[in-house]
Amino acid sequence: MEVGRLPISASQRGKLIAAGYTTLSSFSSLSPSHLARDLKISDNEAAEIMRVASHSHRLDGSAAGCGTVNGAQTAWDMLHEEEMFPRITTSCMDLDNILGGGINCKEVTEIGGVPGIGKTQLGIQLAINVQIPVDYGGLGGKAIYIDTEGSFMVERALQIAEACIEDMSECGGLLRKDFQACQLKMHPNNILENIFYFRVCSYTEQIALINYLDKFISEHKDVKIVIVDSVTFHFRQDFDDMALRTRLLSGMALKLMKLAKDFSLAVVLLNQVTNKYIDGSFQLTLALGDSWSHSCTNRVILYWNGNERYAYIDKSPSLRSASAPYSVTSKGIRNSASNCKRIKMM
Amino acid sequence: MAPLKSLEQDYPILDSNFQSFCASHDIFSVEDLLLHDLYVLAAFAEQESSSERLKQGITQVLSIIDGKHQPWLNGMELLEDAQRNKHVLSSGCEGIDLLLHGGLRVGQLTELVGPSSSGKTQVCLLAASNVAKKHIGSVVYLDTGNSFSPQRVTHFICQHSDPAIDQAKHRTLQKVMNNISCKSVFDIFTMFDVLHQLEFNLRSQMQGGDCKMQLLIVDSVSSMVTPILGGSGSQGHALMISAGYLLKKLAHEHNIAVLVTNHTVGGDGGISKPALGESWKSIPHVRLLLSREHGGSICNVSILKHPSMAVGKAARFMIHN
Numbered sequence: 138m139e140v141g142r143l144p145i146s147a148s149q150r151g152k153l154i155a156a157g158y159t160t161l162s163s164f165s166s167l168s169p170s171h172l173a174r175d176l177k178i179s180d181n182e183a184a185e186i187m188r189v190a191s192h193s194h195r196l197d198g199s200a201a202g203c204g205t206v207n208g209a210q211t212a213w214d215m216l217h218e219e220e221m222f223p224r225i226t227t228s229c230m231d232l233d234n235i236l237g238g239g240i241n242c243k244e245v246t247e248i249g250g251v252p253g254i255g256k257t258q259l260g261i262q263l264a265i266n267v268q269i270p271v272d273y274g275g276l277g278g279k280a281i282y283i284d285t286e287g288s289f290m291v292e293r294a295l296q297i298a299e300a301c302i303e304d305m306s307e308c309g310g311l312l313r314k315d316f317q318a319c320q321l322k323m324h325p326n327n328i329l330e331n332i333f334y335f336r337v338c339s340y341t342e343q344i345a346l347i348n349y350l351d352k353f354i355s356e357h358k359d360v361k362i363v364i365v366d367s368v369t370f371h372f373r374q375d376f377d378d379m380a381l382r383t384r385l386l387s388g389m390a391l392k393l394m395k396l397a398k399d400f401s402l403a404v405v406l407l408n409q410v411t412n413k414y415i416d417g418s419f420q421l422t423l424a425l426g427d428s429w430s431h432s433c434t435n436r437v438i439l440y441w442n443g444n445e446r447y448a449y450i451d452k453s454p455s456l457r458s459a460s461a462p463y464s465v466t467s468k469g470i471r472n473s474a475s476n477c478k479r480i481k482m483m
Numbered sequence: 484m485a486p487l488k489s490l491e492q493d494y495p496i497l498d499s500n501f502q503s504f505c506a507s508h509d510i511f512s513v514e515d516l517l518l519h520d521l522y523v524l525a526a527f528a529e530q531e532s533s534s535e536r537l538k539q540g541i542t543q544v545l546s547i548i549d550g551k552h553q554p555w556l557n558g559m560e561l562l563e564d565a566q567r568n569k570h571v572l573s574s575g576c577e578g579i580d581l582l583l584h585g586g587l588r589v590g591q592l593t594e595l596v597g598p599s600s601s602g603k604t605q606v607c608l609l610a611a612s613n614v615a616k617k618h619i620g621s622v623v624y625l626d627t628g629n630s631f632s633p634q635r636v637t638h639f640i641c642q643h644s645d646p647a648i649d650q651a652k653h654r655t656l657q658k659v660m661n662n663i664s665c666k667s668v669f670d671i672f673t674m675f676d677v678l679h680q681l682e683f684n685l686r687s688q689m690q691g692g693d694c695k696m697q698l699l700i701v702d703s704v705s706s707m708v709t710p711i712l713g714g715s716g717s718q719g720h721a722l723m724i725s726a727g728y729l730l731k732k733l734a735h736e737h738n739i740a741v742l743v744t745n746h747t748v749g750g751d752g753g754i755s756k757p758a759l760g761e762s763w764k765s766i767p768h769v770r771l772l773l774s775r776e777h778g779g780s781i782c783n784v785s786i787l788k789h790p791s792m793a794v795g796k797a798a799r800f801m802i803h804n
Contacts, residue, residue, distance in 0.1 A: 141718070141721055141722065141725060142672060142675040142722070142725065143672075144672040147716050147718055150718070156486065157486035157511060157512030157513075157514065157515075158486070159514075163486070163489055164489070166489075166492075167489070207680060208666055209623065209664035209665060209666040210664065210665055210666070211660060211661045211662075211663060211664050211665075212631075212633050212636050212660040212661075212663040212664075212665060213633075213656075213657055213660035213661050215631070215633045215665060216633035216634065216636075216637060216660065219633060219634070243629055244629050245628075245629065380713045380714070381714065383709060383713075384709065384710050384711070384712070384713060384714060385710075387706060387709040387710045388710035390706070391627065391669045391670060391706060391707070391710060392669070394627065394628060394629055394667075394669055395667075395669040397629060398629055398667050398669075414753060426748075426749075427598065427599070427746065427747060427748050427749055427755065428709060428746065428748060428758065430598075430599035430600075430746075431599055431628070431703065431705070431706060431746040432628070432706065433628070434628055434629045434630050436599075436600070451600060452599055452600035454604050454605070454608070454630040454631070454632040454635060455632035455634050455635045
């Protein structure tokens with residue numbers, strides 16, 4: 138039944154089938170007004186259905202190469218394309234090393250950990266690091282920060298931005314001899330201006346915002362990172378219908394993946410932890426359940442090891458499992474100050 | 484199957500006289516005609532003035548319906564087809580090849596089920612690089628989670644190659660990588676469009692040439708189906724089943740192997756079970772369960788469903804870093 142695969146509403150599909158049109162070819166040659174009369178819908182609705190049907194029909198008939206698909210890329214092209222997109226540094230060298238250079242664009246990275254481990258700090262640091270100019274090895278882009286818990290502190294962001302500019306000037310002084318020529322024109326206020334902040338207070342607002350981001354980012358093409366802090370908050374408490382929650386979350390995950398791919402930006406989702414009974418004992422895992430754990434490309438878990446903060450790569454298609462220490466200082470996320478800075482391979 | 488009046492253009496015998504005769508018996512579309520008792524209808528047609536034309540019209544509609552079904556095949560033809568066309572593709576992973584007596588079978592839909600980070604995407608990438616390299620066939624990779632990693636594919640391809648001159652290696656790498664096409668799909672309607680387009684291309688393509696498609700990978704089918712499954716209405720369910728049938732049809736008619744991945748959800752008593760429910764269970768030909776110890780690099784794979792092997796057979800393999 139080909140009509141079943143058209144992206145139209147259930148009532149329109151029901152009307153089409155009741156009138157006997159079960160395949161695309163059966164009504165593609167009709168005029169919209171004829172169809173409207175048959176189905177007893179408005180002319181506009183009929184025209185919309187015809188448009189969607191002819192789009193699908195056109196795709197069927199277009200011949201591409203031998204067995205290839207329109208819009209597909211070969212692996213060779215993708216390999217070379219990846220080299221064009223620099224990664225977003227986290228300002229902690231150990232962390233960057235296990236991440237293969239930093240947070241990757243075109244991927245959805247989920248970062249989860251116990252409260253107080255530094256997730257929001259990492260989020261703010263990334264929102265600032267994405268703005269590092271291209272000359273200094275960064276992306277020179279803007280950031281979108283979606284706050285669901287109200288944990289974004291502007292004063293802290295200002296502090297981290299000032300520290301970042303100081304680091305860049307130091308670096309600039311070391312690398313370049315003619316420091317006058319490439320004077321750093323950045324001011325902490327500029328950095329704060331380039332962070333687009335959204336505060337959402339319910340899950341419907343969160344879903345509506347993610348649907349709207351498509352339009353927003355087409356208007357602000359230099360956004361290079363979207364941070365959601367945290368993606369769990371509105372879905373954890375008082376959700377009666379678990380099946381609905383799973384559907385909403387997987388729909389949201391697909392939209393975020395699409396955003397990351399279409400606009401070549403990085404999506405970072407911050408998540409909370411929960412206890413789960415696995416193999417006879419309670420273990421700490423990320424919240425939102427099993428289905429959500431498949432909705433990200435990479436997953437990083439932050440945990441305490443003694444008095445130190447560690448990050449562990451839990452899931453990645455191309456990075457190997459490793460953990461690295463980091464610390465949260467007044468300047469933001471930095472290397473851990475302990476003596477042994479070896480990266481542990483698992 | 485269309486309403487009768489839209490068939491009038493192509494088959495002039497189904498004119499307005501025929502349509503009004505059918506309408507008087509509550510028949511408006513071809514489906515209605517199938518449901519009706521044809522002997523009774525023919526008897527009524529006898530009593531009309533233009534009975535010959537009406538009976539010809541009925542025969543015409545029946546022949547239209549006849550042209551819609553698949554041709555009959557007997558056992559010998561199926562056996563010949565299986566021996567000639569349906570060979571086995573090595574998946575590149577020794578444990579899986581040993582378990583499945585050779586690897587992925589062409590013409591069958593193989594499903595990999597496993598919890599998060601159990602190695603499903605790694606097996607898919609390994610299979611893609613192996614088929615592109617050893618069997619010299621093209622691979623189409625439909626990716627829903629941006630997890631296709633070209634570096635990993637390069638690593639797998641260069642793993643077992645002879646230490647030859649760099650120039651030649653570079654050229655072979657390019658040739659092999661060009662055989663793998665990757666497309667990101669983020670909803671089920673796009674996937675249907677892509678699959679129908681693929682079917683059209685395969686049907687109109689001449690046999691032969693070295694870009695013959697051998698493997699189709701969908702990673703993962705569950706992320707596309709989960710947003711539409713459940714809730715009010717059964718449309719999500721219908722779409723999932725049609726997608727499964729379309730994949731199996733592509734596999735059988737065009738002699739390709741199809742590999743899909745699925746995730747697990749919590750079941751009764753805390754034991755995890757494959758996602759997508761009971762109806763999806765019967766769709767793949769072969770179902771394999773993957774699991775990995777936390778932090779280890781050894782994966783366990785066991786058979787959940789196979790047309791010719793016992794359930795529960797297991798093997799272990801290691802994903803090389």
